[in-house]
Amino acid sequence: MLRLTICVGSFCSVRGSDDMATQLEQLIEREHLSDQIEMVGAFCMEQCSNGVSLRVGNRQYSELQPHDTEAFFYREIMPCLQGGEQ
DSSP states (O other), X not given: OEEEEEEOSHHHHHTTHHHHHHHHHHHXXXXXXXXXXXXXXXXXXXXXXXXXXXXXXXXXXXXXXXXXXXXXXXXXXXXXXXXXXX
């Protein structure tokens, strides 16, 4: 199972982590991946720079923006499910 950890701390929340989490949940549902992806929240991932912090398996991403969620999902998350790094 691939774990997505999204920061829901105050800095990331102000930058749209709640919206991004909702979009990710919708994408997971749309692609019928709820049995392959687990999404959890974290209060601080110590990457409070310019955007939302998200960990996909062992890979850390920061500076993410909610309007890029769908592109990020298909570019970074889907390949992990298709035999890429988890």
